[in-house]
Every structure is written in C-alpha cells, then in structure tokens.
Amino acid sequence: MTALSTEVPALKVERLRLARFTTLGVGGTSEVWTVHNHAQLAEAMRAPYRVLGGGSNLVVADEGVPERVIRLSGEFAQTDLTRDHALSGEEYVTGWVGGGVPLPGLLxxxxxxxxxxLEGTVGIPAQVGGAVWMxxxxxxxxxxxxxxxxxxVTPQGVRVVSPxxxxxxxxxxGIPRGHIVTRVRLKLAPSTPQAVQDVMDQADMARKGQPKMRTPGCAFKNPGGIGAGKLIDDAGLKGYRVGNAMISHEHANFIVNLGGARAEDVQAILDHVRRTLNTPLELExxxxP
Structure with a gap:
C-alpha cells in the first residue's frame, strides 16, 4: 500500500476574477494567495492584504482590489470534531476546526x-472564519x-483567545479588521440528530421568503430591533433596479444579481435606500475596497 503524502502544497499566487468566489457574482481581477499553513500565511501577510472566505456578505469593486487577497486552505480547511476530554465538562469541546471550512458542510x-x-446558523453560505469574524x-x-x-493570526503573530x-x-x-480567524474549537451541547434537524428545519422554513437568485445576503443590519426589510418595503422600494442589480421582490433587504450586475449598481441601490429612508442604515x- 502506498503511504499518503504529508507534503504541504506550495503557496499558490494567481490573478483571478473575484466574482467567481462571491455569492453575488460581482468583482474584478485581483492577486489571490492560497495559503495552506501558518508559514505561508505569514508570508502572505507581509504586504497589504484582505481575507476572502465564502464570499457571502461581500461586494467586490468592479476593478478588483489592489491588495493581496488571502484564501485559507490546507490545514486551515480541516475539521476535527473529536471530543477534547481535557477541555470538556458537560459540554462537548471539539478539536480544531479550520477557518476555511465551509459552514454548511460543518453543520x-x-x-x-x-x-x-450552531444549527441556528443553517443556510448561511460562509466559511467558518468569516462567519466567526462577523x-x-x-x-x-x-x-x-x-x-x-x-x-x-494578527500582523504581530498568533493569539489564542476565548469569546x-x-x-x-x-x-x-470584536476582532479587529486585518486579523484572521484561522481555527476555532467548538463548544457544543450533546443532543440527538433529530432534535438538531428539527431546529434546522425551523430555520429553513423561516428563510422560505428569501430570494434564490445570486445575492450577498441581507444588505442592512436591523436598526433598533426594527426589521430593515420592513422599512425598505414600506418605502415602496421592492423591485427598485439599477442596471442588473435589483431589490428583491421576495424580501426587501436583499439585493439580487439579475445577470451581469456590477458593484457600482449595488452601491447605487444602497445609496438610494439610505436617501429614501433618510437614515444611515448600517451595512451587513x-x-x-
């Protein structure tokens, strides 16, 4: 039997169109660094950089970005759900789960x-690191x-912290911009597959009214407990369109790509919503850039 190779893949640097990595399908060409371990990540962080996770909740400029774009792979995309008995009490504490692990598959x-x-986060098309960061x-x-x-991982080195x-x-x-969530240990409650599935089903049902087209997700945070989508809907803005970007008819807090939308179209819609509501809604x- 041939032994499995433990060789770490080489650091990969490519110029790629970022639209292929975002749920909105918008974004220009940039220099993408795919890193597989801490040494490669440290090298990538020696110049100005941004971190790309699952590409949800993200609108990338049509001209791309001037910084390096870092994507986590290799050891940062591994999942160890073995119970760590030294850390576990009644709760179930796992081994390390990489920041580059897709959240839907983990769930x-x-x-x-x-x-x-974590079953309440079902339906979020993110990677673990980005989902934790926000x-x-x-x-x-x-x-x-x-x-x-x-x-x-910070520009000064690696930190291990508790929530x-x-x-x-x-x-x-509360994690500063430019700091990268590379791995986490999960704190879970032992339950049953059916009980976890029941909550996932409830969360899925609640999302039935959300659009199925390409979208970054909710555009605005809910201000003061009021639904941002309701405010936008009450202002009559469902279906408002700039170019090939549009406020969804299904849910007013979603902007969708009708095909060929540009980042400048999305920005124009965001600006129009704020002007119409006359309030500085905070972006999701x-x-x-």
Missing part, C-alpha cells in the same frame, strides 16, 4: 453527530453560541 456533520449550538447568524442562533476557543476576551455582539465579533455587507 451537516454536527447534525449527524447530534451536536447542538458573528453571522439568524434569529435562531449565531456563531458565538458555539465557540470555545479562537485562534487569530469572553472579545467584545462580541450582534453581527460583530463588506465593501471592497
């Missing part, structure tokens, strides 16, 4: 194992519900 594994705390979630739960430990050390809250983690999106 499927947790459901099959009957492990609870504390992604739904009304059924958010990422910090299931975190025990975070490994964060209690961060000023996290609604759709924000990250805008590059």
């Amino acid at each position: 499927r594994k947790l459901q099959k194992l009957g492990l609870s705390n 504390n992604a979630g739904t009304r059924f739960g958010e990422m910090f519900d299931g975190l025990h430990t975070l490994e964060i 209690a050390e961060l000023q996290w809250g609604y759709r924000q983690s 999106y990250e805008l590059w």
Whole structure:
C-alpha cells in the first residue's frame, strides 16, 4: 500500500476574477494567495492584504482590489470534531476546526453527530472564519453560541483567545479588521440528530421568503430591533433596479444579481435606500475596497 503524502502544497499566487468566489457574482481581477499553513500565511501577510472566505456578505469593486487577497486552505480547511476530554465538562469541546471550512458542510456533520449550538446558523453560505469574524447568524442562533476557543493570526503573530476576551455582539465579533480567524474549537451541547434537524428545519422554513437568485445576503443590519426589510418595503422600494442589480421582490433587504450586475449598481441601490429612508442604515455587507 502506498503511504499518503504529508507534503504541504506550495503557496499558490494567481490573478483571478473575484466574482467567481462571491455569492453575488460581482468583482474584478485581483492577486489571490492560497495559503495552506501558518508559514505561508505569514508570508502572505507581509504586504497589504484582505481575507476572502465564502464570499457571502461581500461586494467586490468592479476593478478588483489592489491588495493581496488571502484564501485559507490546507490545514486551515480541516475539521476535527473529536471530543477534547481535557477541555470538556458537560459540554462537548471539539478539536480544531479550520477557518476555511465551509459552514454548511460543518453543520451537516454536527447534525449527524447530534451536536447542538450552531444549527441556528443553517443556510448561511460562509466559511467558518468569516462567519466567526462577523458573528453571522439568524434569529435562531449565531456563531458565538458555539465557540470555545479562537485562534487569530494578527500582523504581530498568533493569539489564542476565548469569546469572553472579545467584545462580541450582534453581527460583530470584536476582532479587529486585518486579523484572521484561522481555527476555532467548538463548544457544543450533546443532543440527538433529530432534535438538531428539527431546529434546522425551523430555520429553513423561516428563510422560505428569501430570494434564490445570486445575492450577498441581507444588505442592512436591523436598526433598533426594527426589521430593515420592513422599512425598505414600506418605502415602496421592492423591485427598485439599477442596471442588473435589483431589490428583491421576495424580501426587501436583499439585493439580487439579475445577470451581469456590477458593484457600482449595488452601491447605487444602497445609496438610494439610505436617501429614501433618510437614515444611515448600517451595512451587513463588506465593501471592497
């Protein structure tokens, strides 16, 4: 039997169109660094950079970005859900889960194992690192519900922190911009596959009214407990269109790509919504640059 190779893949640097990596399908060509371990990541961080996860909640400029764009792979895309008995009490604490792991696939594994705390994030097309960085979630739960430990790479080095050390809250983690969530340990509650699936089904049902077209997700954070989508809908803006970007007829807090939309179209819609509502709504999106 041939032994499996443990050789680390080489650092890969390519010029790629970022639209292929975003859920909106918008974004120009940039220099993409695919890193597989901490040494390669440190090299990539020696010049100005941005970090690309699953490409949701992201609108990339039509001309791309001047910085390096870092994508996590290799050891940062591995999942160890083995129980760490040294850290576990009644809760189930896992081994390390990489920041480049797709969240939907991770949730499927947790459901099959009957492990609870993150099922409320079902339907979010993110990678773990990006989802943690913005504390992604739904009304059924958010990422910090299931975190025990975070490994964060900063320009100064590697930090391992607990959620209690961060000023996290609604759709924000307290992690500074430019810091990269490379791995996390999950803090889960033992449950059953059916009980976890039941919550996932509830969350899925709640998303039935969301558009199925290409979209970055919700455009604006809910201001003061009021639904941003309701405010936009009440202003009569469903179906408002600039170029090939449009406010969804299904849910007014979603902008969709009708095919060939540009970042400048999306920005024009965001500006129009704020002018119409006469309020500085805070974006859910990250805008590059």
